[in-house]
Amino acid sequence: xxxxNGRTIKTIRIDVAKCxxxxxxxxxxxxxxxxPRYSSTNPARSRIRVIRDQVADIYLPVYAGKYTAAECAGxxxxxxxxxxxxxxxxxxxxxxxxxxxxxxxxxxxxxxxMCESDPTVKEPWCVQWCLAEALVFEERQVAEDKxxxxxxxxxxxxxxxxxxxxxxxxxxxxxxxxxxxxx
Amino acid sequence: MxxxxxxxxxxxxxxxxxxxxxxxxxxxxxxxxxxxGTNARLMWDRVGPEVEPFSPDNLLVFGTGxxxxxxxxxxxxxxVSAISPQTKLFAFSMMGGFFGAELKHAGxxxxxxxxxxxxxxxxxxxDGKVEIRDAKHFRGLGTLETAxxxxxxxxxxxxxxxxxxxxxxxxxxxxxxxxxRSSASRQGLGAIMGDKNLKAIAVRGRQDLNVARPAEFMGYxxxxxxYIELREKNPIPGVMPIVAGLGSPQEMRVHDxxxxxxxxxxxxxxxxxxxxxxxxxxxxWTGTMxxxxxxxxxxxxxxxxxxxxxxxxxxxxxxxxxxxSKLTYTMGAMSDLDFGLKxxxxxxxxxxxxxxxxxxxxxxxxxxxxxxxxDADFPGWPKEPEGRFYWLLDHIVRRExxxxxxxxxxxxxxxxxxxxxxxxxxxxxxxHEQLPLKLGMLNPIYFLMYSTxxxxxxxxxxxxxxxxxxxxxxxxxxxxxxWEHVPDERFKQWFLDWELRGEKSIPNYPTVEATCEIVxxxxxxxxxxxxxxxxxxxxxxxxxxxxxxxxxxRIISAGSGxxxxxxxxxxxxxxIRTLVRALxxxxxxxxxxxxxPDDHWKNRFPELEKKxxxxxxxxxxxxxxxxxxxxxxxxxxxDFVADEFVQKGILKAEEAAA
Ligand code: SF4
Ligand code: SF4
Ligand code: SF4
Numbered sequence: 124x125x126x127x128n129g130r131t132i133k134t135i136r137i138d139v140a141k142c143x144x145x146x147x148x149x150x151x152x153x154x155x156x157x158x159p160r161y162s163s164t165n166p167a168r169s170r171i172r173v174i175r176d177q178v179a180d181i182y183l184p185v186y187a188g189k190y191t192a193a194e195c196a197g198x199x200x201x202x203x204x205x206x207x208x209x210x211x212x213x214x215x216x217x218x219x220x221x222x223x224x225x226x227x228x229x230x231x232x233x234x235x236x237m238c239e240s241d242p243t244v245k246e247p248w249c250v251q252w253c254l255a256e257a258l259v260f261e262e263r264q265v266a267e268d269k270x271x272x273x274x275x276x277x278x279x280x281x282x283x284x285x286x287x288x289x290x291x292x293x294x295x296x297x298x299x300x301x302x303x304x305x306x
Numbered sequence: 307m308x309x310x311x312x313x314x315x316x317x318x319x320x321x322x323x324x325x326x327x328x329x330x331x332x333x334x335x336x337x338x339x340x341x342x343g344t345n346a347r348l349m350w351d352r353v354g355p356e357v358e359p360f361s362p363d364n365l366l367v368f369g370t371g372x373x374x375x376x377x378x379x380x381x382x383x384x385x386v387s388a389i390s391p392q393t394k395l396f397a398f399s400m401m402g403g404f405f406g407a408e409l410k411h412a413g414x415x416x417x418x419x420x421x422x423x424x425x426x427x428x429x430x431x432x433d434g435k436v437e438i439r440d441a442k443h444f445r446g447l448g449t450l451e452t453a454x455x456x457x458x459x460x461x462x463x464x465x466x467x468x469x470x471x472x473x474x475x476x477x478x479x480x481x482x483x484x485x486x487r488s489s490a491s492r493q494g495l496g497a498i499m500g501d502k503n504l505k506a507i508a509v510r511g512r513q514d515l516n517v518a519r520p521a522e523f524m525g526y527x528x529x530x531x532x533y534i535e536l537r538e539k540n541p542i543p544g545v546m547p548i549v550a551g552l553g554s555p556q557e558m559r560v561h562d563x564x565x566x567x568x569x570x571x572x573x574x575x576x577x578x579x580x581x582x583x584x585x586x587x588x589x590x591w592t593g594t595m596x597x598x599x600x601x602x603x604x605x606x607x608x609x610x611x612x613x614x615x616x617x618x619x620x621x622x623x624x625x626x627x628x629x630x631s632k633l634t635y636t637m638g639a640m641s642d643l644d645f646g647l648k649x650x651x652x653x654x655x656x657x658x659x660x661x662x663x664x665x666x667x668x669x670x671x672x673x674x675x676x677x678x679x680x681d682a683d684f685p686g687w688p689k690e691p692e693g694r695f696y697w698l699l700d701h702i703v704r705r706e707x708x709x710x711x712x713x714x715x716x717x718x719x720x721x722x723x724x725x726x727x728x729x730x731x732x733x734x735x736x737x738h739e740q741l742p743l744k745l746g747m748l749n750p751i752y753f754l755m756y757s758t759x760x761x762x763x764x765x766x767x768x769x770x771x772x773x774x775x776x777x778x779x780x781x782x783x784x785x786x787x788x789w790e791h792v793p794d795e796r797f798k799q800w801f802l803d804w805e806l807r808g809e810k811s812i813p814n815y816p817t818v819e820a821t822c823e824i825v826x827x828x829x830x831x832x833x834x835x836x837x838x839x840x841x842x843x844x845x846x847x848x849x850x851x852x853x854x855x856x857x858x859x860r861i862i863s864a865g866s867g868x869x870x871x872x873x874x875x876x877x878x879x880x881x882i883r884t885l886v887r888a889l890x891x892x893x894x895x896x897x898x899x900x901x902x903p904d905d906h907w908k909n910r911f912p913e914l915e916k917k918x919x920x921x922x923x924x925x926x927x928x929x930x931x932x933x934x935x936x937x938x939x940x941x942x943x944x945d946f947v948a949d950e951f952v953q954k955g956i957l958k959a960e961e962a963a964a
Contacts, residue, residue, distance in 0.1 A: 143601070145604035145606065146606055147379070147609065151377060157514070157520075162516060163515060165514045177450075178450060178454050178623055180623040206622060252531065254538075255604075
């Protein structure tokens with residue numbers, strides 16, 4: 124496969140079995156993003172949080188993802204190896220339903236930026252500080268995403284129309300088309 | 307602006323149900339750093355020698371260290387202080403885990419508790435807001451159980467909780483304060499918390515903690531991490547695995563327990579079991595540990611993992627354990643690891659110290675075997691030692707029947723029992739139970755450490771100097787090669803010359819002079835740690851740690867903004883150490899109390915011991931009775947101590963004037 128015009132995907136592989144719950148990842152992320160850099164620390168400002176439940180033996184590092192304006196209506200509960208995770212445990216969203224991934228003073232959403240900075244860091248800081256190797260940085264090349272095949276869109280839109288009726292769907296498409304943005 | 311610390315203490319008066327946020331005196335930070343140092347200063351000012359442990363005037367202080375919560379690895383200690391019910395002296399116990407950092411982020415350096423609540427309460431510190439809440443519904447519940455229920459009650463899984471169990475509520479003299487994977491165990495601080503009717507302190511914080519010189523400080527943090535990584539990959543050759551690495555003893559991951567089981571003593575610190583560690587035992591115990599240990603656990607911001615989640619029932623984590631508590635119940639009851647790990651779950655929920663509790667229970671069994679206690683004292687107790695331990699634990703934490711007597715610890719119980727029971731309380735210093743260890747030849751370094759360490763616990767004063775000489779000169783030369791930790795080159799020479807046998811071996815070598823220096827150095831490192839709030843496991847306890855006397859001044863300075871160099875840090879530490887001494891001197895402690903357990907060594911040397919103590923007191927600037935002299939106190943800006951000593955007749959006026 125020719126990946127010459129592909130892009131690099133930065134991934135952090137999280138091995139929850141290796142996490143010792145030290146929260147060093149939180150400390151360094153918050154400190155790295157402090158202004159001026161390293162001038163303060165505060166886990167509440169970290170873009171990685173370790174979801175913990177000592178008595179259930181849950182230590183789950185979660186990265187801050189996208190902001191969401193509204194919480195989910197339906198939720199899922201995962202039980203893995205006898206550990207019952209909280210409904211929102213795996214979710215990366217900065218969401219009104221919980222207080223993580225928000226600046227504590229302004230409530231502005233936080234998002235992991237992979238420590239993007241100038242000069243670039245060799246590895247994200249949380250990974251560097253996780254000597255337990257629960258967090259491992261991986262980069263890989265992938266081909267550029269193709270535009271979705273038209274008939275997929277057809278199928279999706281039809282499904283929507285079935286539920287909501289065409290007038291509503293068209294209205295929505297019209298409204299959203301103009302506000303679409305990248306990222 | 308204050309750096310590394312918040313500059314605020316939370317003062318709580320439980321009698322009145324009131325609290326106040328108090329700005330601390332920045333000069334106290336300069337003079338006493340934080341943690342133990344500022345705790346001691348507070349106690350000096352506010353808890354006079356007349357205050358009994360169970361008086362509302364006794365303070366219970368949860369003091370974070372100066373750097374606690376900073377990005378420096380393992381700066382996570384909360385130093386808990388009060389007058390101990392057992393020793394009646396100034397107690398300080400260092401609690402790891404996550405409480406300290408959370409407290410700082412909640413906006414406080416210390417929680418200072420006075421008075422006594424009319425009913426059982428807990429304290430909820432939510433980001434600067436404080437609430438005293440009803441805890442009657444938690445009465446009698448376990449420490450972890452309580453923590454979990456509090457988190458649910460508050461609807462916040464990230465709350466950190468320090469709590470007591472039945473033992474603390476019932477003022478057992480060796481009750482602990484538990485905090486998840488960590489605890490403040492020694493000297494009965496849980497009993498003080500129980501006496502104050504304080505079931506728990508819950509804390510959650512979201513505030514920034516500032517650093518004085520950010521880039522420089524972070525450089526040091528990264529250096530420390532790199533060094534830890536390197537040191538973990540290169541254990542020190544030629545020493546027992548347990549002291550080859552960093553951290554507190556790696557009991558949760560090391561399976562080879564030959565050293566502990568054959569060199570430490572079983573039962574009521576009596577029986578040496580040479581040849582105990584067979585292949586079968588090794589396999590069985592390894593199996594037990596692997597089966598019950600579900601995860602290794604760290605403290606806040608520390609890459610070591612000295613704790614573990616232990617599963618003894620259907621839960622994946624029934625409780626968390628660390629360090630030597632793995633073996634104390636097993637060895638006390640002359641049983642096996644399976645029993646030890648199981649009873650430790652109950653003991654942790656009840657909140658008792660894992661040194662004193664099993665020792666006291668083994669002591670009771672010995673008294674029974676000696677006929678000093680009889681069947682009438684133990685109604686309905688089982689025949690086998692394991693069952694008896696459960697029976698005793700239950701009666702002690704409830705202070706029921708003989709349990710009420712035993713709850714005072716071996717010394718207190720022996721006093722109450724009489725009939726020659728005191729001979730069985732043989733493993734104490736200053737009334738406090740010690741590691742179960744009995745040796746042959748007196749070691750001068752350990753003699754001074756046991757006698758004078760005011761933490762009254764050997765692991766809290768030993769550390770950076772090897773415990774025993776290395777067999778060959780070549781090994782010693784290899785060891786001193788990368789030993790930049792020593793204060794100066796003389797220490798390397800002392801170690802190089804130290805032999806297993808012959809002229810330059812214990813008890814006469816290291817010389818008296820060298821012994822004083824070695825003990826002083828090791829103790830100084832502990833006092834720095836306990837004031838800075840770093841875990842001893844990465845500084846004063848192991849060989850060749852990442853933090854040492856040469857890099858501490860710049861690390862503390864970059865973090866806190868204090869102006870410090872090596873000399874001034876040594877001076878500050880000496881001030882703190884002397885103030886701790888002064889607190890206890892004011893409470894009546896003297897030379898007569900500075901001694902190891904009588905039977906710790908078989909071969910004793912009264913003349914040498916006298917010489918050692920004389921020389922060490924002089925080295926420390928104390929008089930022949932162990933009281934800091936006026937000159938010393940003046941040199942350390944502790945004139946207020948000297949004045950009170952003169953006023954109370956502890957120092958004579960003419961002595962003081964000299
Ligand atoms: S640094 Fe690693 S081990 Fe520590 S909490 Fe984060 S993910 Fe877990
Ligand atoms: S990758 Fe960087 S920004 Fe993202 S969580 Fe880790 S330290 Fe924070
Ligand atoms: S070395 Fe061990 S006890 Fe010390 S802070 Fe680290 S994990 Fe905790």
